[in-house]
Amino acid sequence: MSSSLLDLLVSYRGDRTALEITTSFLLVACGTWLAWHLAKVVYNLLFHPLAHIPGPWLSRATYIPEFYYDVVRSGLYTKQIQKMHDKYGPIVRINPHEVHCADRHFIDEIYAGGNKKRDKPVHQVRGSGVAENATFSTIGHDLHRVRRNALNKFFSRAQVFRLEPTIRDLAESLCEKILTVGKEAPFDVTTALSLFTTDVITGYCLGDNLGLVAQKGWEPNFREPLYAQLKLVYLFRFIPWLKHAGFAMAMFTRRLSEDMETLFNVLIVDMPNYVKRAQANLDKGVDDSEKTVFGSVLQSKDLPPAEKTLQRLVEEGFSLFVAGTETVSWALTVISYHVLTKPEILQKLTDEVGEAVKANGGEVPDWKTLEGLPYLGAVLYEGLRLSYGLASRSSRVAPVEDLFYQGTWTPNGSTAEKKVEYVIPRGYAIGMSAVITHHDESIFPDSHSFIPERWLDEKKQHRKDLDRTLLSFSKGTRGCIGINLAYCELYVLLALLVHRVFPSMELFETTEADIAWDHDFFNPFPVWGSQGVRAIIRG
Numbered sequence: 305m306s307s308s309l310l311d312l313l314v315s316y317r318g319d320r321t322a323l324e325i326t327t328s329f330l331l332v333a334c335g336t337w338l339a340w341h342l343a344k345v346v347y348n349l350l351f352h353p354l355a356h357i358p359g360p361w362l363s364r365a366t367y368i369p370e371f372y373y374d375v376v377r378s379g380l381y382t383k384q385i386q387k388m389h390d391k392y393g394p395i396v397r398i399n400p401h402e403v404h405c406a407d408r409h410f411i412d413e414i415y416a417g418g419n420k421k422r423d424k425p426v427h428q429v430r431g432s433g434v435a436e437n438a439t440f441s442t443i444g445h446d447l448h449r450v451r452r453n454a455l456n457k458f459f460s461r462a463q464v465f466r467l468e469p470t471i472r473d474l475a476e477s478l479c480e481k482i483l484t485v486g487k488e489a490p491f492d493v494t495t496a497l498s499l500f501t502t503d504v505i506t507g508y509c510l511g512d513n514l515g516l517v518a519q520k521g522w523e524p525n526f527r528e529p530l531y532a533q534l535k536l537v538y539l540f541r542f543i544p545w546l547k548h549a550g551f552a553m554a555m556f557t558r559r560l561s562e563d564m565e566t567l568f569n570v571l572i573v574d575m576p577n578y579v580k581r582a583q584a585n586l587d588k589g590v591d592d593s594e595k596t597v598f599g600s601v602l603q604s605k606d607l608p609p610a611e612k613t614l615q616r617l618v619e620e621g622f623s624l625f626v627a628g629t630e631t632v633s634w635a636l637t638v639i640s641y642h643v644l645t646k647p648e649i650l651q652k653l654t655d656e657v658g659e660a661v662k663a664n665g666g667e668v669p670d671w672k673t674l675e676g677l678p679y680l681g682a683v684l685y686e687g688l689r690l691s692y693g694l695a696s697r698s699s700r701v702a703p704v705e706d707l708f709y710q711g712t713w714t715p716n717g718s719t720a721e722k723k724v725e726y727v728i729p730r731g732y733a734i735g736m737s738a739v740i741t742h743h744d745e746s747i748f749p750d751s752h753s754f755i756p757e758r759w760l761d762e763k764k765q766h767r768k769d770l771d772r773t774l775l776s777f778s779k780g781t782r783g784c785i786g787i788n789l790a791y792c793e794l795y796v797l798l799a800l801l802v803h804r805v806f807p808s809m810e811l812f813e814t815t816e817a818d819i820a821w822d823h824d825f826f827n828p829f830p831v832w833g834s835q836g837v838r839a840i841i842r843g
């Protein structure tokens with residue numbers, strides 16, 4: 305405190321020292337702060353609209369447990385949520401304003417489609433970093449519908465069929481690269497696959513792929529920089545302004561790593577240029593709405609001009625880039641691990657794909673034909689189940705209707721089934737987590753094992769009832785828009801890997817711990833210190 309201010313304070317209260325006045329002021333401020341928070345705790349526990357939902361008192365009263373487990377302990381809150389379900393039942397309150405559900409029968413209510421309105425919770429969306437105006441991060445249902453409709457056509461099945469030859473070329477090139485570069489030294493499988501997924505998404509959405517598969521080795525790639533961004537998502541939920549500081553810092557330090565430098569060049573230099581190019585083409589009357597996502601969005605008649613600004617489109621592009629790379633490469637990594645460690649599964653898969661290749665004149669058939677191969681499909685679905693998509697919960701808010709939950713629960717140590725009924729009032733978040741639902745033993749027995757056969761019925765047909773519980777792509781109006789593109793990539797690349805690469809590929813110093821979910825930052829992460837899934841080409 306400056307001496308003139310001290311003088312002033314002393315002159316006002318001559319009988320007390322400035323120190324005493326300052327101390328009193330601080331005590332009053334702290335007391336008010338404490339009283340306010342205590343009042344909030346009492347309100348949250350006793351009078352809040354979610355007060356009737358069970359859960360640990362500290363989670364019902366404050367965000368402290370979520371902050372502690374997700375930020376301080378790094379992505380561990382989902383595990384605590386699992387424990388809460390074990391103790392309190394299928395519906396639990398995990399923070400003052402949010403409920404979590406572990407009952408698959410409620411999926412269609414939470415992740416509703418059609419005309420039911422579903423917002424995303426603000427707390428969750430804050431984690432989306434700088435792409436806060438992308439479709440993925442849109443909070444309100446109505447704005448989300450407008451933004452998503454503008455993208456829908458570009459991600460339709462018909463559009464993916466049109467671009468399948470490009471995906472196929474890249475998949476063939478990746479197999480070639482693995483077979484040659486993979487002979488020299490063990491390589492990281494996820495990184496190799498992410499070169500393909502990055503090229504696909506940039507080629508598909510921007511019209512130009514980045515040429516990562518075509519480059520000589522595995523570097524540069526975006527895996528580490530993207531993971532570094534993901535590791536901040538929970539921190540941003542609690543301190544949202546940090547995302548701008550974090551972005552500025554990353555800009556400042558980007559020259560420290562070649563990968564970071566390349567990623568930032570794509571996001572900050574290339575992405576705006578792609579938007580400008582699409583706008584220039586539109587102005588010239590050139591129709592590239594089927595070639596680039598920006599061309600498609602700029603031509604949308606439903607989207608008002610405010611939604612077509614350079615900044616918003618760059619954020620949309622950034623979000624597509626992130627959503628479309630790690631998800632696909634992680635699913636294929638998990639599948640590769642299981643197939644290569646289970647000879648009987650590899651054999652069945654090789655036989656089925658081999659037959660299809662024979663019937664197709666020696667070539668791996670197209671996506672449509674591959675979709676008809678039951679065992680290949682079963683392996684893919686089982687891989688999607690155990691790679692989870694998003695590992696952290698994804699919640700929805702029903703803004704104009706209360707949700708009624710009715711279910712049953714048998715508490716631990718009891719044999720008696722209890723009826724459970726709750727109303728989740730409108731305006732409050734409720735979500736589920738794939739890492740919990742995908743281990744519901746009532747529908748996926750021996751759920752931690754990789755068993756493709758569970759997806760096949762007696763007639764070797766795909767079991768649709770299991771699909772209804774698969775949350776890998778989420779469900780409803782906010783479900784994955786890239787699902788067709790993802791399936792095309794997964795079918796085509798997996799069939800090529802089985803036919804051409806797996807016969808000479810061996811895992812290198814890799815165990816199940818390298819793929820099993822240990823913690824999460826949106827995406828699932830294996831145990832700290834994991835060296836990743838590594839492999840080498842023999843012979």
Ligand code: HEM
Nearest residue numbers: 439440624627628631632693698776777778784785786790
């Ligand atoms: C195996 C691959 C993939 C998985 C497992 C996956 C999973 C998911 C999940 C779980 C969501 C819902 C997110 C939420 O609830 O907040 C989602 C949304 C989304 N995904 Fe995917 N995804 C995959 C591939 C792709 C691809 C290739 C793209 C391509 C662009 C993509 C683009 C998106 C977008 C834009 C959204 C937001 C949709 C919206 O909010 O309307 N995803 N994805």
